[in-house]
Amino acid sequence: MSDTxxxxxxxxxxxxxxxxxQLATQSKLFCGCSTRYGQPxxxxxCPICQGLPGTLPVINQHAIELAIxxxxxxxxxxxxxxxxxxxxxxxxxxxxxxxxxxYDLPITRNGRLEFRDPANAATLLSVRINRAHLEEDAGxxxxxxxxxxxxxxxxxxxxxxxxxxxxxxxxxxxQDGKAFLQQLRTILLYIGVSDCNMQxxxxxxxxxxxxxIDDGAQSIATPIVEIKNLNSFRNVERxxxxxxxxxxxxWQATGEKLGQRPKQTRGWDxxxxxxxxxxxxxxxxxxRYFPCPDLPPVVLSAEQIAARRAxxxxxPQQWKADLISVWKLSDYDASVIVEQGRDVAEYFETVxxxxxxxxxxxxxxxQEIMRLLNEQQRPISEFPISAQQMGELVAAVATNExxxxxxxxxxxxxxxxxxxxxxxxxxxxIAAISSDEVEQLVAEIVAQHQAAIDDYRQGKKQALGPLIAxxxxxxxxxxxxxxxxxxxxxxxxx
Amino acid sequence: xxxxxxxxxxxLVTRIREGQWTATESTPRHLAIIAQRNSSLNAFVEVWxxxxxERAAQLDRKRASGATLGSLFGVPIGIKSNLCVxxxxxxxxxxxxxxxxxxxxxxxxxxxxxxxAILLGRTNMDEYAMGSGTEYSIYGPTRNPHQEVGPNAVSGxxxxxxxxxxxxxxxxxxxxxxxxxxxxxxxxxxxxAFCGVYGLKPTYGRVSRFGLVAYASSLDQIGPxxxxxxxxxxLFQVIEGPDRHDATSLSxxxxxxxxxxxxxxxVEQLRVGIIREHAEQDLAPTVRRALEETQAYxxxxxxxxxxxxxxxxxxxxxxxxxxxxxxxxxxxxxYDGMHFGHRxxxxxxxxxLEQVIAASRGEGFGAEVKRRIMLGTYALSHxxxxxxxxxxxxxxxxxRLDFATAFANVDxxxxxxxxxxxxxxxAHRQDPIAMYLTDQFTVSANxxxxxxxxxxxxxxxxxxxxxRLPVAVQFHAPPCGESRLFSVAKALHERNQTAKLGAVA
Numbered sequence: 001m002s003d004t005x006x007x008x009x010x011x012x013x014x015x016x017x018x019x020x021x022q023l024a025t026q027s028k029l030f031c032g033c034s035t036r037y038g039q040p041x042x043x044x045x046c047p048i049c050q051g052l053p054g055t056l057p058v059i060n061q062h063a064i065e066l067a068i069x070x071x072x073x074x075x076x077x078x079x080x081x082x083x084x085x086x087x088x089x090x091x092x093x094x095x096x097x098x099x100x101x102x103y104d105l106p107i108t109r110n111g112r113l114e115f116r117d118p119a120n121a122a123t124l125l126s127v128r129i130n131r132a133h134l135e136e137d138a139g140x141x142x143x144x145x146x147x148x149x150x151x152x153x154x155x156x157x158x159x160x161x162x163x164x165x166x167x168x169x170x171x172x173x174x175q176d177g178k179a180f181l182q183q184l185r186t187i188l189l190y191i192g193v194s195d196c197n198m199q200x201x202x203x204x205x206x207x208x209x210x211x212x213i214d215d216g217a218q219s220i221a222t223p224i225v226e227i228k229n230l231n232s233f234r235n236v237e238r239x240x241x242x243x244x245x246x247x248x249x250x251w252q253a254t255g256e257k258l259g260q261r262p263k264q265t266r267g268w269d270x271x272x273x274x275x276x277x278x279x280x281x282x283x284x285x286x287x288r289y290f291p292c293p294d295l296p297p298v299v300l301s302a303e304q305i306a307a308r309r310a311x312x313x314x315x316p317q318q319w320k321a322d323l324i325s326v327w328k329l330s331d332y333d334a335s336v337i338v339e340q341g342r343d344v345a346e347y348f349e350t351v352x353x354x355x356x357x358x359x360x361x362x363x364x365x366x367q368e369i370m371r372l373l374n375e376q377q378r379p380i381s382e383f384p385i386s387a388q389q390m391g392e393l394v395a396a397v398a399t400n401e402x403x404x405x406x407x408x409x410x411x412x413x414x415x416x417x418x419x420x421x422x423x424x425x426x427x428x429x430i431a432a433i434s435s436d437e438v439e440q441l442v443a444e445i446v447a448q449h450q451a452a453i454d455d456y457r458q459g460k461k462q463a464l465g466p467l468i469a470x471x472x473x474x475x476x477x478x479x480x481x482x483x484x485x486x487x488x489x490x491x492x493x494x
Numbered sequence: 495x496x497x498x499x500x501x502x503x504x505x506l507v508t509r510i511r512e513g514q515w516t517a518t519e520s521t522p523r524h525l526a527i528i529a530q531r532n533s534s535l536n537a538f539v540e541v542w543x544x545x546x547x548e549r550a551a552q553l554d555r556k557r558a559s560g561a562t563l564g565s566l567f568g569v570p571i572g573i574k575s576n577l578c579v580x581x582x583x584x585x586x587x588x589x590x591x592x593x594x595x596x597x598x599x600x601x602x603x604x605x606x607x608x609x610x611a612i613l614l615g616r617t618n619m620d621e622y623a624m625g626s627g628t629e630y631s632i633y634g635p636t637r638n639p640h641q642e643v644g645p646n647a648v649s650g651x652x653x654x655x656x657x658x659x660x661x662x663x664x665x666x667x668x669x670x671x672x673x674x675x676x677x678x679x680x681x682x683x684x685x686x687a688f689c690g691v692y693g694l695k696p697t698y699g700r701v702s703r704f705g706l707v708a709y710a711s712s713l714d715q716i717g718p719x720x721x722x723x724x725x726x727x728x729l730f731q732v733i734e735g736p737d738r739h740d741a742t743s744l745s746x747x748x749x750x751x752x753x754x755x756x757x758x759x760x761v762e763q764l765r766v767g768i769i770r771e772h773a774e775q776d777l778a779p780t781v782r783r784a785l786e787e788t789q790a791y792x793x794x795x796x797x798x799x800x801x802x803x804x805x806x807x808x809x810x811x812x813x814x815x816x817x818x819x820x821x822x823x824x825x826x827x828x829y830d831g832m833h834f835g836h837r838x839x840x841x842x843x844x845x846x847l848e849q850v851i852a853a854s855r856g857e858g859f860g861a862e863v864k865r866r867i868m869l870g871t872y873a874l875s876h877x878x879x880x881x882x883x884x885x886x887x888x889x890x891x892x893x894r895l896d897f898a899t900a901f902a903n904v905d906x907x908x909x910x911x912x913x914x915x916x917x918x919x920x921a922h923r924q925d926p927i928a929m930y931l932t933d934q935f936t937v938s939a940n941x942x943x944x945x946x947x948x949x950x951x952x953x954x955x956x957x958x959x960x961x962r963l964p965v966a967v968q969f970h971a972p973p974c975g976e977s978r979l980f981s982v983a984k985a986l987h988e989r990n991q992t993a994k995l996g997a998v999a
Contacts (some may be wrong), residue, residue, distance in 0.1 A: 047598050051592065051705040051828045054578045054600060058741050059981050090851050097827025150842070153832070288874040290883060293712035293821055295741050 012212040013175050013244045014221070016169035017236075019184060020162050021194045022137070022202040023066045028159035030057030030100065031137045035161075038198045041142075041154035049094030049159035056294050063161040064298060066193040068105045068308045068426075070163060073191050073315055074129050080300040082133075084292040090238045090447020093139035093153050101164075103289040106133030107298065113167075115183035116335075118175045118235040125182055128168040137162050151315060157201075163193070168206065177257035178233045181205065182339075186316050190342045198232050205230040210241045215253065222247045226265050227275055239268040243275055252330050319345050327358025327381030336366055343380045344370075347387045358396040362448075364394055368411060385414045392421050403479050406430055422455065433477045435486075442473050453491055500527070503569045503671040503725040505745050510557070510568040512737040517550035518556075523657065524570045528614070528669045531639075537593050537654075537663035539575060540583065541615035541635045549612050566732055571606060572664040572673035575586045575616040576623055577716070578705040579603045588621045588830050589629035590836045590858030596979030600705020601740070602674060602716050609732045614670055615802045616662030621860045623681055623709040626932045627918060630658025631860045633980065636660050638916050644963050652916040652963065655685030655932070662689040666717050667669065667925055672720045674727045676706055679814050680911075680936025682831075683948035683968060684865055686719055687911035690950045690964030692726045692983060693719045697973045699744035700942035701730075702737030710821035711742075713814075713940040726947075730976065744974075752974040759978065761985045762796030765904045769970075771807035772909030784951035784965040791989050793802075796934050804896040807938065810891050814937035816873055816886035817902065822863075823870030829858060834995060864979070865907035865926065867930035894942045897970070906978055907970040909935055911948040914965035939970055942954060946970045947979040949986050952993035 056116060089338035111129035139158040143151045160277055165184070171177045184201065186198045191302035195469045196203045200491040211222040226242055230236045243266070250256065264277040276478070314322070316338045323334040325344070337348050351361040369390075373380060394412060396402040402410070410424045414429050421425065447452060455463040464487060471483045501509065501520075509515040532538050553568050573579065576586045578596035585591045599607075606613065618628055618636040620875045628636040638652040654663040658675025662685035666675050675682040679697035686693025696718045701716045706949055708714060708842035718729035737743045766789075773785065793799055831837035831854025838853030845853075859867070900907060912932055922929035939946035948966045956962065967986075971978045 047596070050833065052596065052598075053594070053828070054586070054596065054705045054833065055578075055598075056704050056740050056742075058739060086825060088828065089849070090830055091828070092832040095828060095833050097830060098824060124761075175581075245590065273844055286875070286876045288824075288871065288879070289875055290820060290879070293710075294708075481650070 010214045011248065012172055012214075013174070013240070014169045014212055015171035015173075015240060016207040016208040017167045017171065017177060017180070018208070019165040019167075019181070020204045020206075021070075021165065021188060021196065023161040023163055024192065024194050025060055025062045025066065025161055027060055027062075029060050029063050029161035030159055033159065037197075037202075039156055041152070041156060041286065044156040045158065049095075050155060051158075057100060057292075057377075058465050059295060059298065060161065063134060064107070064300075066161075067132065067163055067310055068300065068305060069191050069193050069312055070109060070132055070165070071108030071111070071186070072309055072312055073187050073306075074108075074111035074113055074132070074165075076108040076129060077134065078108050078300055078305055079103070079105055081297045082107045082300075083297050084295040086292050087287045087289055091138070091141075092151070093141045093155070095108055095139070095155065095158060099138060100138060100292055100295070101135035102133035104251075105297075106131040107300075108132045113180065113184060113187070115179050118179040123177060125180075126247050128171045130166045130168050132163050132165040135162050135164060136160065149166050155167060174237040174244070177207065177240055178237045181233050181236060183316075186339060186341065190316050190319070191313050192342075201231065205236050207236060207240055207243075209240055209247070211244065211247050220251075222251050222457070223256060223261040224263050225257070225275070226263060227268055228265055228278060230268055235268055235270055238270075239275055242268075242273065246275065291435045294414060313342070316345075323348070323358075327352050327361070329358055329362050333359075333362045333366065337362065340370065340380075347380050347383075349388075350387035351391040353396055354388055355392055355394035356396055360398055361391070364390065364411075368408075372415075374375050384418070386413070389414065389421065396421065400479065400481075401432075402430070403481070406476070406481075429476065431478070432475050433475065433482075433484075435476070436484055438486045441475060441483065442490045444474070445471055445487065446490055456491060464491075498666040500671065503566065503720065504577060504954065506569055506671060507565065507567050507728075510856050511563055511927045513557075517553040517612065518547075518601070520568060521546055521550040521570060521614075524614060524670060525795060527667075528664075531667050531669060533818060534637060535639060535663050535667050535669075536634055536636045537617055537660045537667060537994065538572065538615045538665050539585075539587070539631075539660065542582065542613060543615075544593075546612050546614050553610055553612070564605060564608060564953040565589070565728065566609040566611035567881040567935060568610065568612065569672065570612045570614040570670050571729075572615060572617045572661050572670045573603060573613055573659050574661050574675050575619050576676060576707040577603055577616075578707070579613060579616075584707065586622045587619050587633060588858065588863070589632050590630060590677065590855075591834075591948060592836065594835055594973070596705075598705065601702035601737045603705065605733050605735075606674075610802065611732075617658075617664050617673060619660055620657035620681075621674055621863050622707070622822070623678055623714075624862050624866055625656045626659075626680070626684055626929050627653040627917070627919070627922065628656035628663075628685070629653065629923070630656075630860050632860075635779055635919050636663050638963075638965055640688075640690060641664055644958070646961060648918040650919045651920050653688065653921070655688035655912075655916060657681040658693075659685045659688075661719050661728050662686050662691055662693065665689070665691045665721060672718060672725050674716060674729075674733070675719050676709075676716050677940065678709050678715075679940050680904075680933040682713055682717045682719060683911050683936050683939075683946060683966075684932060684949065686948040687950070687966035687968075688916035688964065690966075691719055691721050692723055692950065692987075693717065694726055694730060694976070694979065695810060695939055695946045696976060697744070697945045698732065698940075699742050700734045700735075700749065700974065700976070702735075702740040704737055704739035709822075710818035711825060712894045713818055714823060715940070722985050723949075723980055726983070727980045730980075734976075749974050752972075753977070755974060756978065758981075761792065762905060764792070764797040764978075764982070766792055766799050766905035766947075767802030767900055767907045769807070769909040770800060770801050770803045770908050771805070772840075773801075773908075775913060775934070777910055777962070778914035778962045778965075780953060780956075780965045781914055782961070783953050784967055785908075785910055787993075788949075788951055788967045788986065791986065792908075800904060802900045802907060804893070804900060804907075804938070806896050808887065810893060810938045810941060811934050812891065813886045813889040814933070814941055815832075815869070815930060816882055817890060817941070819866040819870035820874050820883050821870070822888075823867045823874065826859075826867055828864070829855060831855070832846050833856070836869050842974060848964070862926070886941070889939045893938055897938070897942045897944060897972075901972045904938060905971070908954065909934060909968055909970075911966040911968040915961055916963055933987075935968060944970050944973060945976045945979055947983055949983045950990065951986070952990040954993060984988065 086098040137160040523538035661673035666689035
């Protein structure tokens with residue numbers, strides 16, 4: 001875009017996000033049906049979530065607790081007496097004809113979230129969170145999937161609790177948007193309020209995008225476009241970039257400003273990589289919000305909030321600070337580990353506690369374990385070596401009981417077989433070696449490689465390297481460091 | 495059929511419990527009365543005959559086995575057609591739900607079954623409980639068992655009131671001793687008044703609404719209709735109480751706390767407030783007399799009578815119709831022909847989704863229901879909600895406050911239930927506002943969430959040109975003050991018995 005921008009104009013992309021997060025409750029927001037994903041259609045429904053006449057909603061307290069947790073984590077105001085409102089529209093996957101949501105009194109509001117500037121890792125960017133409110137999900141329309149090619153409805157998802165987190169329009173680039181979402185996701189995963197599984201729709205994003213064009217004399221805003229239902233961070237990034245360029249071209253062609261056209265809703269076509277018009281807001285339904293008479297306002301007591309605060313898991317920022325202060329990790333290493341999620345951070349903490357060596361633990365984790373997990377696209381929960389075992393291995397290296405090469409052999413063996421450290425050592429023939437044995441090995445090597453010794457004595461320090469490798473071949477249990485020490489004594493010593 | 499008078503529920507339970515009678519003997523008797531009278535009254539729209547007889551036999555076996563017997567043991571009861579009973583059609587007298595069979599039972603119906611009652615069938619009502627005459631029904635109008643005599647008689651008969659007109663007519667017609675109705679703006683009390691029986695609209699939240707097809711959720715309450723205050727109380731005791739399926743139901747603790755504050759009073763200790771704004775209205779002569787005779791009786795019984803003002807009563811009807819219509823428009827959005835209920839026969843290839851929904855609703859709903867959906871939709875629309883819905887909500891608060899102020903000085907409030915006795919069937923067909931005005935004294939209790947009772951009043955000597963149709967008065971009590979209403983009603987019931995014998999002037 002910049003190449004088409006006349007130098008006199010400055011163009012800013014203004015982005016606000018609405019993030020729908022499915023809360024990790026066992027049951028739905030207003031009934032006892034299970035929220036499990038991927039079950040056969042319409043097997044997780046009851047008269048209440050089917051919207052049958054005469055049924056009434058009863059609030060799931062766990063959803064309230066998880067919303068409080070998010071409020072606490074994002075530094076938000078918690079609203080006692082928050083209300084439920086009905087949002088009306090007709091659609092076959094909305095069996096009641098309205099969605100129960102929160103309109104003017106959401107459960108939490110006015111928060112903020114900081115994240116690392118993707119353009120400059122040393123700076124933090126801050127986004128204001130306008131609100132986070134609870135609402136029920138709709139069902140799923142399966143278009144063209146029926147036997148007759150018609151539309152079928154699956155109500156399993158109907159009534160699943162969602163938290164909609166709405167930011168102020170504080171983001172200025174697609175990359176910032178993505179970085180914000182990653183940090184938000186990390187926090188939500190740490191406090192365990194959602195699995196944030198984007199493939200399964202547990203985290204869906206709407207992006208509001210427009211441009212602010214400044215020619216030095218005046219600032220012009222283009223009409224706001226809402227891109228609905230983005231289901232991956234990549235799609236968020238690509239859709240915002242597309243929309244930024246599209247709006248720029250549209251503005252150049254038409255000069256259309258904010259207010260001259262109603263807010264437009266567009267969808268992201270991931271195959272063609274374009275946004276397409278879904279509807280202009282003026283043709284949209286008037287939702288006729290009004291307080292749901294079936295649900296009393298939600299009273300949040302100070303005790304309840306204090307109890308949630310006491311139980312709130314450590315936030316990623318706190319984890320990172322702890323990794324730096326307790327385990328003396330670099331800012332970089334601590335960030336890498338924390339950003340992998342709570343399971344990885346917990347894994348690290350156990351390894352470090354058992355080994356009492358933070359730096360080595362971090363190296364093993366980030367270099368060996370994360371590499372394997374990335375290759376295999378698996379979570380750490382499926383990693384075959386337990387954190388306890390890993391800690392023992394790192395401890396053995398830290399105390400020079402094992403050298404790094406032998407430790408890697410054990411690591412590789414553990415990937416295949418479940419063995420204790422002692423068993424693994426035995427299997428690989430790893431045994432402690434006495435200083436007499438080392439001396440004997442030195443004598444043997446010196447005798448066999450006189451030429452190399454002579455080279456060394458004439459100043460070719462590197463000539464000893466192959467000798468150490470040779471010794472390791474003769475006896476794999478010899479520590480290269482100890483052998484080198486003894487060898488130097490033998491050749492320099494006298 | 496036995497010529498023995500129909501027993502009250504209380505007497506019936508006693509007889510059956512004591513073994514003087516069996517459910518198998520009493521149930522067919524009620525079925526026979528229904529068979530005989532229903533063709534003219536049209537109170538029941540469906541009678542569950544086989545099931546009722548089967549259950550009667552089951553109950554007799556239960557009694558023989560020595561098991562503990564429920565407080566409505568063997569009592570036949572009529573259920574308003576907007577209450578769900580598993581497997582039975584619950585139509586709300588609407589084409590929309592004409593064939594709809596719920597897959598679960600309302601909490602109140604389950605409680606009746608748990609109390610060993612016999613559900614005899616479902617009763618007629620105004621479509622979705624929207625109406626005051628039990629005329630807006632796919633089953634046709636219900637007829638009031640009472641009739642004028644002499645020159646005042648009309649050939650088409652009188653309305654039983656509504657919307658619970660089927661239940662009130664069934665009780666007044668001796669088909670069942672008790673029945674359930676629902677009251678959103680007077681739908682129990684007004685038909686009870688028109689049919690000469692007792693009707694209670696309980697405190698909002700005392701009776702679970704789970705399984706009651708919603709009309710206006712913040713106003714709807716299920717309540718009892720009976721021929722005596724004892725029966726009314728008996729049925730109320732069975733259906734009331736907290737329900738985890740209804741988030742607006744009051745907890746046992748809340749009810750007890752409030753009840754403790756409202757300590758029991760006998761009639762001579764009562765301070766009775768006469769609602770000036772109701773008494774001042776243009777009342778039919780017999781209603782005026784009912785009010786005066788009630789006052790005279792209470793005074794003679796030692797009660798203190800004071801005039802009380804509820805200044806915002808003039809706005810009650812407008813407030814009620816706005817709030818009720820807004821909630822109705824929302825509650826009735828679910829009837830889109832997609833998942834249940836009537837679906838228009840539109841060829842799908844040629845129709846949009848909107849057309850299918852519009853046609854289904856257009857065909858499924860009757861005129862009065864459509865009128866209220868349109869009114870409610872308009873009043874909640876963007877740009878109008880503040881002017882109508884919000885304004886009505888504020889007025890509702892003010893009306894609530896008026897009652898709270900009044901109850902600082904009095905124990906109960908007295909006024910007429912309706913401005914006049916029953917009207918001839920079809921009298922208000924061309925004038926919905928005139929129909930709405932029959933509820934002008936009853937809607938306030940719903941707006942304020944208060945308990946209110948309609949008590950039939952036997953008048954003293956009547957002139958030959960005076961109406962013979964039943965008349966009633968209404969008492970309001972503070973929240974959870976149902977027991978006060980029962981004790982006043984019991985005293986007046988005794989007075990009525992005396993009046994029947996001609997002993998009251």
